[in-house]
Amino acid sequence: MLREKPKGGKVAKTAKAPKVQELPRRADRERRRHKRPLRLTGLRMRLLAAFAAVALLTSVAVTGVSYVLTRQSLMNRMNQTSVQQFRAAVTPNQQQLEDAKPTANPPPSLTNLSFKLQAASGSDWVLHRTGMGDGATQNYLSYDSVPPELRAAAQRSIAWQRVRVGGVPYLIIGSSVQPNGIEVYSFVSLEPQQVDLDRLAQNSAIAAAVAIAIALLLGLLASRGVLLPLRRLGIAARRLGAGKLDTRVEVRGNDEVADVSRTFNETAEALERSIAELRSLEASSRRFVADVSHELRTPLTAMTAVTDMLEEATDVGDESAPAAQLIVTETRRLARLVEDLMEISRFDAGTAQLRREEVDLVALVSGCLDARGWTGRVTLTVPPGLVVAVDQRRIDVIVANMVGNAIKHGGEGPVELSIGAFGPNLVLQVRDHGPGIPPDALEHIFERFYKADKARGRSEGSGLGLSIAYENAHIHGGELTGGNHPGGGAVFTLRLPLEATIPAPEVRA
Known part of the structure; x- marks a missing residue:
């Protein structure tokens, strides 16, 4: 029987009595839900086969030896008695025979x-x-x-x-x-003796059949005693795997199964403590990132204003101009990093909000490229117009990261951006013609602070762009995937759930 560890205090003895009975019923329901069909290679069938084999071998051995000994004793006694009767009958008639x-x-x-x-x-x-x-x-x-x-x-x-x-x-x-x-x-x-021996063999066969039936019954009882605790352990393991870390197994007896149950409870308790510590550390880390990012915004706002004035100043000497430009660049990079960290902290805290509004997706994509000066580097294959209900700012972030990543790592070749509908999904795809994504980096490209090229300079990005784009896709109910195109180059695909009819695409430069 499964039981859950009480949380936050002791369990009341009288007022909570109905809930105490809830656990066996819940365990029975889960046991019936997870009950598997009888398998020929299962533990129950193997136990039954073992019990039946032992009963059969024992019955055959006992009845066989009993039959042989009984037959031998009966025949010997019959021989002795018959020889004595032979002598007793022949002796008085010896003279007549001679x-x-x-x-x-x-x-x-x-x-x-x-x-x-x-x-x-x-x-x-x-x-x-x-x-x-x-x-x-x-x-x-x-x-x-x-x-x-x-x-x-x-x-x-x-x-x-x-x-x-x-x-x-x-x-x-x-x-x-x-x-x-x-x-x-x-x-x-010897016909009467043969009849008796045949009856003995028949009775022995019946006794063997009864012994096998009793052995199967005992096997069922024994397998139930073994499999029922194992089934409870299986249910508890599934509950534990589903995230119910307060699941425990009731320990009965002092046998090996009870030892396994105790070990399971100790493991579950240690796992619960570890997960609680990790969650606490993760929450502290998230609060730290959010607090630091929030505290940095105020000085960064002042620094950004100063760097803007420094960038517009005309009386900076030739020797000071590179230093001033470096300060402007690094300040803006720091401001972007802080904004990205704050965005990540919103996703982690679950406070990121989706503000949908109807926008022309083609115009939104074109505006994103124009604002960043990428129009000449990207070939568009899009429908004439498509009004969709999305968060304009988040879609702009997704497209900017997809296209920016393609331009940055796609070499000098063109970047292709296409929009189309496949069933109920709206698909936006960006492909470059560069060297592609290294195989060992494919499963890490959406991880935070991950850079496929370890030799890239510090100013080329923080490694948060694709992870933010990934989270923005998920908050829309879609997905963002990345891989290598069969024809060469990397390809990133955004899929959003959408019911729309898109006209035949046209090519824009």
């Missing part, structure tokens, strides 16, 4: 004797002597049913062997009566 005379056909005495032996022992008998034929109690049981190896062993002593006759299992016990050589064989049916 007095039997050979004839062309089995004499009635052999047949009668076989029935007599059957009555004495309860099993079927076959009496055989070469030249006399067989005396048997059943037609399908004959001397031919006796295996040759058993016949050879019966000549020396009492022997037995288990065989199938007519699909029925039999224990055949045989011996030879001397001196007339009559062979006596007892056929003891």
Whole structure:
């Protein structure tokens, strides 16, 4: 169960009781929301497969050994009992067997004797002597049913062997009566024992199936005990990743999962402290930048006025003129830097405001180029006129930074500026024909104070222009991207959400 650390004091015990119950319901809702379908390679299926495999192997081993031992014990006992019955039945009729005379056909005495032996022992008998034929109690049981190896062993002593006759299992016990050589064989049916063994195998299979079912049930319970805390940890991790740094996991027990839960809580607490410190430092840094920028505006205003007078002065000597010009240039650069820092601080504080007004975008772009003396360096591909609702000052800043960057780093080639509509978006694109943006600088071009060319002079810019243009694009609900054109040179693209129909473009010099 997830719980959130209370903020700003203790939790009331009675008045806040309904909110205490809110956490389990919230955790259950998130658990259902993040519940994933059963996967064949998931941890639950692997646990169930392991439990089922152990139960199956154990059942097969136990039932197999039990079946073999039971069968062996049953057969041994059956052998001993049958041999004893064989001796008990043959011994009283020993004299009659010795007095039997050979004839062309089995004499009635052999047949009668076989029935007599059957009555004495309860099993079927076959009496055989070469030249006399067989005396048997059943037609399908004959001397031919006796295996040759058993016949050879019966000549020396009492022997037995288990065989199938007519699909029925039999224990055949045989011996030879001397001196007339009559062979006596007892056929003891093992069908009742086979039925018992088959029933034992069937019961063992049922017991194995029940054991596997119980193992699967135990596997489900065990997997629930393991996966439920892991699912709670997963939900807590997602909440923590979503920015809810006060998320904690309830620790239950002292097992490995509980140790992981404690580690998660300690990590979350340390992360919350670190993030709070970073946010505090960031807020202090933003306040410092804003305060410094604000405090510098007043002296900079006076310095700018003085430098303007210094620039217009005509009585500056030739030796002092370069120094005066340097002061004018650096003062203006410092003033621009302060304005940029104040603009950045507004974006960071969330106080930057968008003042939309309907303006002719083509006239706005042309005015931006004219004011900076870039008209002769830029080729325009724009529609005849397009009235849009934008913040005029911010769009002017975006265009000035895009075009100024292209002129500054695009070499002597022309700069192309085009405006068009692609679906619901208004697209303004600036391309130069210079060396392009270095690959290692592509992902940093909109970062603050970043300069792709580390050797550029200090007076070429502060590294805030593109980042301010990027923020101005976002405050309009659009985006500003930069990259290299396949034909060479860098290209910057501004996309603004706009529903407008733009006529066919015309080229302006």
